[in-house]
Amino acid sequence: xxxxxxxxxxxxxxxxxxxxxxxxxxxxxxxxxxxxxxxxxxxxxxxxxxxxxxxxxxxxxxxxxxxxxxxxxxxxxxxxxxxxxxxxxxxxxxxxxxxxxxxxxxxxxxxxxxxxxxxxxxxxxxxxxxxxxxxxxxxxxxxxxxxxxxxxxxxxxxxxxxxxxxxxxxxxxxxxxxxxxxxxxxxxxxxxxxxxxxxxxxxxxxxxxxxxxxxxxxxxxxxxxxxxxxxxxxxxxxxxxxxxxxxxxxxxxxxxxxxxx
Numbered sequence: 620x621x622x623x624x625x626x627x628x629x630x631x632x633x634x635x636x637x638x639x640x641x642x643x644x645x646x647x648x649x650x651x652x653x654x655x656x657x658x659x660x661x662x663x664x665x666x667x668x669x670x671x672x673x674x675x676x677x678x679x680x681x682x683x684x685x686x687x688x689x690x691x692x693x694x695x696x697x698x699x700x701x702x703x704x705x706x707x708x709x710x711x712x713x714x715x716x717x718x719x720x721x722x723x724x725x726x727x728x729x730x731x732x733x734x735x736x737x738x739x740x741x742x743x744x745x746x747x748x749x750x751x752x753x754x755x756x757x758x759x760x761x762x763x764x765x766x767x768x769x770x771x772x773x774x775x776x777x778x779x780x781x782x783x784x785x786x787x788x789x790x791x792x793x794x795x796x797x798x799x800x801x802x803x804x805x806x807x808x809x810x811x812x813x814x815x816x817x818x819x820x821x822x823x824x825x826x827x828x829x830x831x832x833x834x835x836x837x838x839x840x841x842x843x844x845x846x847x848x849x850x851x852x853x854x855x856x857x858x859x860x861x862x863x864x865x866x867x868x869x870x871x872x873x874x875x876x877x878x879x880x
Contacts, residue, residue, distance in 0.1 A: 642666065642810075643687065655832050656817040662687050663810030664793075665776040684790065686775040689815065693751050693767040697744040701763035707740040707833070708870075715763060735762045735772070740833055742769055743825075750825040754816040754836050774811045830866045 625636040635647040642664060648657040667682040674681040699715035713736055718725050727733060736742075738761040743752040753761075753769055761771045777789040792806035816836055818829045863869060 645689075654818070654820070654828055656819075658689070658815040658817060659812065660689055660773055660815070661810065661812045662774040663776075664808035665774060667776070667778060667808075682778050684775070684777040684779075684788075686772060686777070688770045688772050690768060690770040691751065691753060691817065692765075693744075693819070695744060695746045695749060695751060695767040697746060697763065697766050699763070699766065701742060701744040701769065703736045703738050703761060704741045705739075707837070710741075710743065711736075713763070731762070731764065734764060735760045737761075738771060740837065741829060742771070743829070744769060745822055745825075748821060750818075750820065750822045752818040752825055752829040754818070754829060754833055756814045756836055771815070773813060774809075776808045827864070827866045830868065834868070 620640045623638045627634045627636070631651050633649045637645045637647070639645075642662065644661045646659045648659070650657065665685050665687065667680075667684055669681055669683040669685065672681055672683060699717075701713050701715075702710040703713055705711050713734075715734055716725065716727050716730070737758060738755055739758045741752055741754045742761045743750055744763055744767070745751070751769065753771065755771065759771045759773060761769065763769050775789060776791070780788055791809045793809065794806040796806060814836065816832045818825050818832060820828060858872065859869075
């Protein structure tokens with residue numbers, strides 16, 4: 620199918636609605652006063668048929684399933700290097716078709732799957748001047764298979780066991796059954812929806828923006844209601860003599876040298 624585009628402009632937000640098919644759509648949002656782009660994707664139910672593949676059994680339905688990714692392309696010369704977060708904290712350097720020095724020599728048998736890594740909160744790539752960072756609202760798998768490109772797998776529906784231990788296909792459905800071979804489960808697949816925040820700027824400014832955006836995405840404001848006017852309490856003391864840089868978040872405060880001093 621040919622993707623369709625629809626643009627909506629308003630004083631608070633500008634949106635682009637992109638429809639790839641009846642089961643795959645995206646909304647790109649640029650909010651007033653924000654320096655990042657919000658991408659809301661919706662995928663599902665994923666059709667089981669794959670008509671572009673030759674049929675395994677002649678004159679029978681060709682049901683393989685699909686894996687759906689979101690790929691973002693830039694002109695950055697990343698030289699096969701990208702970064703993924705470690706539980707939302709430090710960033711870990713990744714290299715295309717390579718492993719660190721503590722690993723045995725890599726034999727590339729899975730050029731795609733072997734370059735995917737877990738992404739809990741963010742992945743990024745950069746060149747000598749600029750950086751692209753993508754923030755996720757849920758844990759996903761991500762890779763950079765070409766210079767300047769980042770991709771995240773947002774949904775999949777596979778009808779054959781991937782031989783990775785669970786001994787069942789990755790075919791989550793609305794009614795809970797999954798194995799077509801075991802009993803003929805033909806329920807609708809799940810529909811997934813999520814958000815990516817895109818930050819593209821100089822390396823220094825991107826580091827500041829991505830940390831602030833991560834807080835906004837992972838810890839949104841909580842609505843509360845009460846009768847009458849209630850003034851929220853504010854802390855009166857601070858252990859800090861000055862404000863921390865915006866790209867730094869203080870998580871814990873401990874006295875590691877109490878026994879010595």
